Amino acid sequence: MSTREFAALHHTETPLLLPNAWDHASAALLAAQGFKAIGTTSLGVAAAAGLPDGEAATRDLTLSLVRRLGTGLYLLSVDAEDGFSQDPHEVAEWARELADAGAVGINLEDGLGSAELHAAKIAAVKSAVPDLFVNARTDTHWLGDGDERETVRRLDAYQQAGADGVFVPGLTDPARISALLKTLDVPLNILYSPAGPTVAHLGDLGVRRVSLGSLLYRRALGAVLDTVADIRDGRPSGGNTPTYDDVQALSAQSPQP
Template sequence: MTADQSPPGTSFAALHHRPGEPLLLPNAWDHASAAALAARGFAAIATSSLAVAAAVGLPDGEARTREHTLRLALTLGSEPYHLTVDAEGGFSDDPEEVAGTARELWAVGAVGVNLEDGLGPSDLLAAKIAAVKAAVPGMFVNARTDTYWSGDGDERDTLRRLDAYQQAGADGVFVPGLTDPAGIAGLVRRLDTPLNILHSSAGPTVAHLADLGVARISLGSLLYRRALGAALDAMADIAAGRAPGGTTPSYDEVRAPERSVSVSRSANSTG
């Protein structure tokens, strides 16, 4: 139970139902990054499928990182924050196998899972969602459609897919790549479940997304890619005889990050 005695899944779901205060969800890739983010007050942490795959030298989105994802969830699931896991398409086209993965994630402490359609058949992802909700009713299922991420942004197809996922039992829906304010507001009005949008420098600010009615704002792989970029920039500075810029956590902070993680699962600050 959480500090407020609510089941973890229920507490996490509640973070998606705060009008004007969307869940700002950072994506971590290991214990250190998750602990550092939690220490800054984020009540929920997600994983990034790209980061998990890249860290072990595998491609993202090809269902090859199931065991690596489960291993990371095992590392993070017992920590004092809500954990939701990016599981690509569930690592299988068999809904029962996807449900089995959800059971394993729930067993190690994850309270949410992100499942994507990859522009495949909507009825397949709907079947996966239904199987997960039947197997783990308390798991928050965020259903992602890639119509804007890798498709042509067809509004009718997007709505058709999202409707199928809502009917299958999805607790929230995710449309990465959608950055048009009018399009976002239109989806919010037509959906029955919370809308998740991927933060983009080309899109609305966090405050604007809140005004539009977005319930959840994900960072995706941005933090991981920024971390890689910071490492490259630091090496370029050092090679040129300059002191590296940016924030550098101390050795002790990285060595024992749990000392600074004080946010509880029921906390609301910054996330």
């Protein structure tokens, strides 16, 4: 599996549907469903360890997870929050560690901080690890008010810095997606929303990558709540449940970090 192959998945007629895993078992199950590329979810990694998301608390956990997943038979992209540092050179060195561990892509979010600093991080990563696919995320719709001019300004800076793709979570309106696409020279990544357009509709608009983010992790937690409520209240408990042996088989395949 190569970085070039991962980049090529962003230039096909059908958008890349990128599911996000939080441990070896979830990644292995997704790979078994035929997904060529899998991302990580920073919320899932953090919450599973009892740590907050988005506060640079999971740097070591993320690297350990990538060392475990990076040898899998799929292309791995890493949700790296803001790079776990405000020093572009430190972010670049950490990106190099991720690439050495088997990652082919990295997701870097600006958190609505300085666009110039975020662009410097992107440029530093691309200089240190040219083949690593950098997906530059802006949080204008996620944390801000969705100002279109600010979104375009930030994404233009990230493109100029060398980003291979850009990501705007929280943007779901088809008309606004179409308008944004006209300003871009790199593939656009949209976060799937159950209340938003389907993957096929997003593809028709021109979106080239659709991420699931923390959705699968949160749905897994929801299944825990539903199952225990059914058992407690005497109802039959349904749903797709891998057997003990199925899960054991996944664990036996896990390389040591």
